[in-house]
Amino acid sequence: MEENAPLDTGMTNAPEDARPAGEWLEGYWRKTIPWAFRTAWMCWVFAGFSALISLTGYQSMMGSEGGLTMLGMIFSVLLIYSPVFALGYFIHGFGRQLQTALTMSDQGALENAFTHLYRTMLAGTLVAFFWVLLMLNHTYITLNFYSNF
Amino acid sequence: MENKDEIPDETSQGHSELNAEGQPALLLSDVLMDRARQIGRAGKIVMILFLTLCGLYTVNLLIDFWEWQTTRSGDFYLLEGNNAYQVWRFCSTAIMVYLFVRGAWAGFQAMRNIYTGSRYDDDDALLNGFEGIKPMLKWFTIWGAFWLLSDLLEKIYLWNSLN
Numbered sequence: 001m002e003e004n005a006p007l008d009t010g011m012t013n014a015p016e017d018a019r020p021a022g023e024w025l026e027g028y029w030r031k032t033i034p035w036a037f038r039t040a041w042m043c044w045v046f047a048g049f050s051a052l053i054s055l056t057g058y059q060s061m062m063g064s065e066g067g068l069t070m071l072g073m074i075f076s077v078l079l080i081y082s083p084v085f086a087l088g089y090f091i092h093g094f095g096r097q098l099q100t101a102l103t104m105s106d107q108g109a110l111e112n113a114f115t116h117l118y119r120t121m122l123a124g125t126l127v128a129f130f131w132v133l134l135m136l137n138h139t140y141i142t143l144n145f146y147s148n149f
Numbered sequence: 150m151e152n153k154d155e156i157p158d159e160t161s162q163g164h165s166e167l168n169a170e171g172q173p174a175l176l177l178s179d180v181l182m183d184r185a186r187q188i189g190r191a192g193k194i195v196m197i198l199f200l201t202l203c204g205l206y207t208v209n210l211l212i213d214f215w216e217w218q219t220t221r222s223g224d225f226y227l228l229e230g231n232n233a234y235q236v237w238r239f240c241s242t243a244i245m246v247y248l249f250v251r252g253a254w255a256g257f258q259a260m261r262n263i264y265t266g267s268r269y270d271d272d273d274a275l276l277n278g279f280e281g282i283k284p285m286l287k288w289f290t291i292w293g294a295f296w297l298l299s300d301l302l303e304k305i306y307l308w309n310s311l312n
Contacts, residue, residue, distance in 0.1 A: 019176065019177045020174040020176055020177070021174065021175040022174075024276060025177075025279055028276070028282075029279065032283045032286065035283050035286040035287050038290045039290045042293035042294065043293070045293075045297065046296070046297065049297060049300075053300075091286075101175060107173075107176060107178065110175050110181065111178065111180050111181055111184065114188060115184060117188050118184055118187050118191065121187075121191035121195055122191055124191075124192075125194055125195050125198070128195050128199050128202065129198060131198075131202050132198050135202055136205065138205075138209060139205055139208060139209055142212050142213075143212070146212065146216065
């Protein structure tokens, strides 16, 4: 006599029913890793260099301003460039996790890599929004200045 | 009977349970697809903001150029006055805007494809999207390197001209 099959036969959840990424996709990811590391380093150098330039601009005020004001200035500079630093951190995390996922065939690391990429995009939104605001302000001042000629 | 004319799916080509190195294959799980959708959505906003930034930067560059052209008097000699520095500044800014636009445009296309691919289970779009991440990072890195180099040169030039 034929046995009854369980009712949940054939009903599977991820990852069993998920599609394999495939060699092409894994190949693209592999090529992306070195550029993720380069971009991360570039972000850190960019943030560090820009913060240093801004801080040297305040150097002339060092003697005249109080300690608390100077501390506030340093803090504000660090606050301005911290999203760029975070951008670098998340891109580096994306590259590192992607490398682990591909070398160890680690599904969890792959999902973590894309979580880092998502955070990169969130930090990128903050940076882009801030830069657009700054540029809008600059354009407004420039146009105002030349309209008086 | 198996259909021999069936075109193999690109994302699952050569895969069953193990990949080429004999390890378990990485999967496009639901979690990954959800994440890809989020990346695509947020990424498109970032890239649109970056492209807007490039537009504003170009407007500022053109205003600066127009102002320089209208206030400059006499014949143009590259090595006279501040002309060499101004020409260098305009050229470097134009190159920087170009590099940034390349990165933002590559990023926008990648994010659009990732979003479409993950939203509508379109494997071709997903492949193109993930392929587009590398050029996006590459152009932004080149832009960053050029920006640092030109800014450093400008600082050295200004330092030398002031002292």
